[in-house]
Amino acid sequence: FESKDVLHTNIMDYIIPAEKVAHVQVGNSLEHALLILTKSGYTAVPVLDAKYRFQGLISSPMITEAILGLERIEFEKLEHMKVEDVMSTDNPHLTVDDQFRKALGLLINHPFLCVTDEKGEFQGILTRRVILKHLNYHVDQ
Amino acid sequence: FESKDVLHTNIMDYIIPAEKVAHVQVGNSLEHALLILTKSGYTAVPVLDAKYRFQGLISSPMITEAILGLERIEFEKLEHMKVEDVMSTDNPHLTVDDQFRKALGLLINHPFLCVTDEKGEFQGILTRRVILKHLNYHVDQ
Ligand SMILES: Nc1ncnc2c1ncn2[C@@H]1O[C@@H]2COP(=O)(O)O[C@H]3[C@@H](O)[C@H](n4cnc5c(N)ncnc54)O[C@@H]3COP(=O)(O)O[C@H]2[C@H]1O
Ligand SMILES: Nc1ncnc2c1ncn2[C@@H]1O[C@@H]2COP(=O)(O)O[C@H]3[C@@H](O)[C@H](n4cnc5c(N)ncnc54)O[C@@H]3COP(=O)(O)O[C@H]2[C@H]1O
DSSP, rough: OOOOHTTBBBGTOOOGGGGGOOOETSSSSSHHHHHHHHOOOOOOOEEEETTBBEEEEHHHHHHHTTBOOOBBBBBBGTTOHHHHHHOOOOOOOOETOOOOHHHHHHHSSSSSSEEEOOOOBBEEEEEHHHHHHHHHHHHTT | OOOOOHTBBGGGOOOEEEEGGGOOTTBHHHHHHHHHHHHHOEEEEEEEOTTEEEEEEEEEHHHHHTBSSSSSOOOGGGOOOBHHHHHHHHOOOEEEEEEEHHHHHHHHHHEEEEEETTTTTTEEEEEEEHHHHHHHHHOOO
């Protein structure tokens, strides 16, 4: 890999900053979460708590799976269920000191990773698209 | 890139074959498509026609966007709308002779790519996960 140095660069050079990331709160209804996913066009977004700490992820299949009844999709459940009832919580995340090499390994199985500071405060996300863009550039060097 | 040879390998070594790929037909209702996405857990799947040719992609945001009314999500529309009314059709795809290098460039902006033979018949898909798995292995060599 001509530029071994890219593997050791800090991930903060590659992240989408928190203010540009669509997200929901743990206490939001599933209806609100589905609206955020629909309006942003993203299939999954981070879930934060009131202190802006990363708590998990929510995706459209998690929401529709939760309201899937035996006969039909029970849409009336959306208003009464909360994000924290269906979100996934066992996702790996990065901290601000991590390097590109570690992010590459984790992105194999995750479309994006949340980045937090040492206090756990949400700083942004790192996506497969950005990692692939840089790998694509460096493989030819 | 130690193993420049991986860049020139044929993509058929990396694809998920057609029989393992969840898909929908152009004529299916949006309700059917939402059920397939929910049950498979995938956020987007290929759309094929009756002759098994690749026609486009459908994702959960495309479906929920189509039924989003001014006041509420109008779920009753799902039964009456068809996949071909909302699917995206301008997606790049690969053919069976393409190489890893070309797939890497296209996967920067697409989570997966459909693969067809010279007659346009669907052969399978190539995903970011598989490409990242191999890049992750080769960067350390
Ligand atoms: N508005 C847009 N403009 C241009 N391209 C778009 C786009 N929306 C989606 N894409 C493309 O589709 C890929 C998959 O998007 P998806 O929403 O499933 O999956 C996304 C989404 O779940 C999340 N994500 C990305 N950007 C986000 C943001 N600003 N806020 C919240 N979540 C984001 O990270 C996942 C991976 O993102 P990644 O960029 O690697 O990969 C994106 C990107 O290549
Ligand atoms: N059942 C499962 N088991 C293990 N990991 C899972 C999984 N479902 C999803 N994932 C993980 O989540 C990523 C995003 O899935 P998504 O459904 O948004 O996006 C998927 C989906 O839209 C499509 N896809 C993948 N496999 C498929 C299949 N067998 N049939 C139809 N579509 C598929 O390709 C996109 C990218 O797939 P990729 O594997 O790169 O990336 C997958 C994979 O890393």
